[in-house]
Amino acid sequence: MSDIGMIEAAAARAEGIVRRTPLLSSPFLDEIAGRPVYVKCEALQHTGSFKFRGGWSALSALTDDLRARGVLAFSSGNHAQGVARAAQLHGVPATIIMPADAPRLKIENTRAMGAEVVLYDRAGGEDRNEIGARLRDERGLTLIRPFDEPLVIAGQGTCGLEIAEQAAEAGVTEATVLVCCGGGGFTAGIALALEARAPGMRVHPVEPAGFDDTARSLASGGIVRNEGPEAGFCDAILTPAPGEITFPIMSRLCGPGIVVTEEEVRRAMRHAFDRLKVVAEPGGAVALAAALFHGDELGDELGDGPVIATISGGNVDRALFAEVLAEG
Amino acid sequence: MSDIGMIEAAAARAEGIVRRTPLLSSPFLDEIAGRPVYVKCEALQHTGSFKFRGGWSALSALTDDLRARGVLAFSSGNHAQGVARAAQLHGVPATIIMPADAPRLKIENTRAMGAEVVLYDRAGGEDRNEIGARLRDERGLTLIRPFDEPLVIAGQGTCGLEIAEQAAEAGVTEATVLVCCGGGGFTAGIALALEARAPGMRVHPVEPAGFDDTARSLASGGIVRNEGPEAGFCDAILTPAPGEITFPIMSRLCGPGIVVTEEEVRRAMRHAFDRLKVVAEPGGAVALAAALFHGDELGDELGDGPVIATISGGNVDRALFAEVLAEG
Numbered sequence: 251m252s253d254i255g256m257i258e259a260a261a262a263r264a265e266g267i268v269r270r271t272p273l274l275s276s277p278f279l280d281e282i283a284g285r286p287v288y289v290k291c292e293a294l295q296h297t298g299s300f301k302f303r304g305g306w307s308a309l310s311a312l313t314d315d316l317r318a319r320g321v322l323a324f325s326s327g328n329h330a331q332g333v334a335r336a337a338q339l340h341g342v343p344a345t346i347i348m349p350a351d352a353p354r355l356k357i358e359n360t361r362a363m364g365a366e367v368v369l370y371d372r373a374g375g376e377d378r379n380e381i382g383a384r385l386r387d388e389r390g391l392t393l394i395r396p397f398d399e400p401l402v403i404a405g406q407g408t409c410g411l412e413i414a415e416q417a418a419e420a421g422v423t424e425a426t427v428l429v430c431c432g433g434g435g436f437t438a439g440i441a442l443a444l445e446a447r448a449p450g451m452r453v454h455p456v457e458p459a460g461f462d463d464t465a466r467s468l469a470s471g472g473i474v475r476n477e478g479p480e481a482g483f484c485d486a487i488l489t490p491a492p493g494e495i496t497f498p499i500m501s502r503l504c505g506p507g508i509v510v511t512e513e514e515v516r517r518a519m520r521h522a523f524d525r526l527k528v529v530a531e532p533g534g535a536v537a538l539a540a541a542l543f544h545g546d547e548l549g550d551e552l553g554d555g556p557v558i559a560t561i562s563g564g565n566v567d568r569a570l571f572a573e574v575l576a577e578g
Numbered sequence: 579m580s581d582i583g584m585i586e587a588a589a590a591r592a593e594g595i596v597r598r599t600p601l602l603s604s605p606f607l608d609e610i611a612g613r614p615v616y617v618k619c620e621a622l623q624h625t626g627s628f629k630f631r632g633g634w635s636a637l638s639a640l641t642d643d644l645r646a647r648g649v650l651a652f653s654s655g656n657h658a659q660g661v662a663r664a665a666q667l668h669g670v671p672a673t674i675i676m677p678a679d680a681p682r683l684k685i686e687n688t689r690a691m692g693a694e695v696v697l698y699d700r701a702g703g704e705d706r707n708e709i710g711a712r713l714r715d716e717r718g719l720t721l722i723r724p725f726d727e728p729l730v731i732a733g734q735g736t737c738g739l740e741i742a743e744q745a746a747e748a749g750v751t752e753a754t755v756l757v758c759c760g761g762g763g764f765t766a767g768i769a770l771a772l773e774a775r776a777p778g779m780r781v782h783p784v785e786p787a788g789f790d791d792t793a794r795s796l797a798s799g800g801i802v803r804n805e806g807p808e809a810g811f812c813d814a815i816l817t818p819a820p821g822e823i824t825f826p827i828m829s830r831l832c833g834p835g836i837v838v839t840e841e842e843v844r845r846a847m848r849h850a851f852d853r854l855k856v857v858a859e860p861g862g863a864v865a866l867a868a869a870l871f872h873g874d875e876l877g878d879e880l881g882d883g884p885v886i887a888t889i890s891g892g893n894v895d896r897a898l899f900a901e902v903l904a905e906g
Binding site for chain 1: 599605622626690691856896900906
């Protein structure tokens with residue numbers, strides 16, 4: 251079970267490897283939100299997203315023998331790159347199963363980091379689990395799950411340790427913390443870290459409209475699945491349901507989920523460009539969108555107190571980013 | 579005269595205010611350059627450029643009485659914002675004289691930071707010095723020069739202290755350091771800091787083609803002016819000549835200047851987007867362009883040893899950035 255001890259152990263294994271990303275701010279963002287806004291920029295992490303934390307945590311905890319045989323991951327892109335780079339730095343093989351319609355940049359980067367990429371056609375109904383099981387058995391690979399894996403949650407939690415430290419340096423110990431949420435690994439990890447290190451902070455997961463499985467699960471008290479399409483604008487955080495491990499953690503520690511529109515996400519991407527000079531991918535901008543445009547849902551506890559939003563990743567194709575900039 | 583003592587004093591005054599920007603890297607950039615590349619990201623500094631360091635340094639060193647009367651600056655944009663924000667944080671008035679054709683974003687931001695912006699028509703031959711002298715005398719303002727001012731050079735030098743520390747943490751004590759160069763305040767400040775804190779590093783100024791006054795001045799041993807147009811793609815670093823104070827420092831401490839083309843700058847902006855998730859403005863990307871595409875000019879001393887490039891700023895209009903992304 252993930253806990254603060256596992257997160258601290260993950261942080262110790264990550265020392266000198268995982269980047270301590272900056273906590274940025276801008277008076278322009280404060281003005282839009284009507285409260286102090288701090289932004290934890292995981293787009294600036296190795297491989298362009300927080301996923302390197304979890305990948306490194308999982309790989310670095312394997313026995314030398316298991317690790318040498320190689321690792322396997324399923325991912326539309328950011329977990330793929332995080333695991334591929336962690337494997338490359340350890341000098342072990344990675345096999346990554348990706349949907350053929352994942353962003354081109356993410357597929358190319360994963361390959362360029364030395365991983366073998368196996369594409370499958372999700373619209374055509376190919377079963378990625380079958381492909382994965384076959385490869386795992388043939389090659390003796392260890393599966394690194396993207397979120398429902400205690401070592402991965404612990405790795406993502408190292409970001410929470412940094413948030414607690416950096417916010418305290420800025421004089422902030424009470425805040426609403428908004429986390430971009432797919433399967434809940436990042437949200438659960440940060441919530442566990444803050445429970446121990448910054449108990450005055452409350453985490454809310456943030457999701458895009460149409461993919462609000464976590465918000466609905468938290469509201470109903472049990473895991474609820476998305477019934478809509480599998481793909482969408484915020485590709486990095488579109489998971490069908492919160493995890494069996496992540497959901498109980500979020501249920502215990504998080505406030506209600508916040509749901510943002512695609513238009514709000516696009517505006518948040520432009521504000522991150524203008525005010526922070528950071529590239530946010532669509533799924534990485536949902537928490538900033540919530541901070542800027544959903545102030546009324548941040549909970550009464552703190553009034554117009556500070557909000558800390560994650561930018562979880564920046565892996566976006568040039569053409570899409572140019573389109574988002576041009577329309578603003 | 580600027581020296582390491584002034585830089586350390588500036589760093590002490592900046593404590594808790596000026597942001598310690600990250601030193602980033604990417605295996606993809608290393609591959610292009612054929613050597614380890616580190617990037618000091620001053621685009622992530624307050625106001626989106628290193629200029630806040632110099633502005634803060636100068637403002638914070640004034641007597642309360644002088645500061646309260648207000649400050650004056652001439653700038654096409656980044657120095658304007660750095661001084662305006664430093665004045666805003668001190669609660670004193672700033673008057674900024676800007677060319678009417680400066681990037682829209684820079685003019686708007688300077689106003690939004692509470693400064694009074696006075697526009698002049700540089701093509702039409704209006705004399706900004708006359709306008710400035712009149713305002714200074716009428717209002718008792720203190721002029722904050724953009725680069726030829728020891729307190730400003732000392733402020734920019736605080737970036738050099740960070741480079742020395744962060745490179746050492748990455749195990750790098752010998753490196754070529756490339757600095758985006760306009761009037762030479764940033765270059766001279768960093769060179770002075772590294773002379774004292776990382777004597778195994780050698781600084782080279784980098785300029786865009788057509789505005790290579792510093793490179794030509796260093797080569798000829800005396801200050802040489804640009805005779806071409808005043809405006810251009812790399813707006814942030816287009817100064818007619820190195821300064822009377824900055825040039826002797828650069829002449830004593832720097833290797834030859836490196837000159838990059840506009841096409842190389844555009845490619846560097848795209849690589850910063852893809853690989854670092856950082857927004858670089860044209861003038862802010864010249865040093866990265868030199869690191870990636872001018873390896874043969876980095877000096878023989880280190881062979882294919884590490885290079886550290888500054889991204890000096892990220893204040894670029896959305897439309898221009900979208901255009902640069904779309905053409906790649």
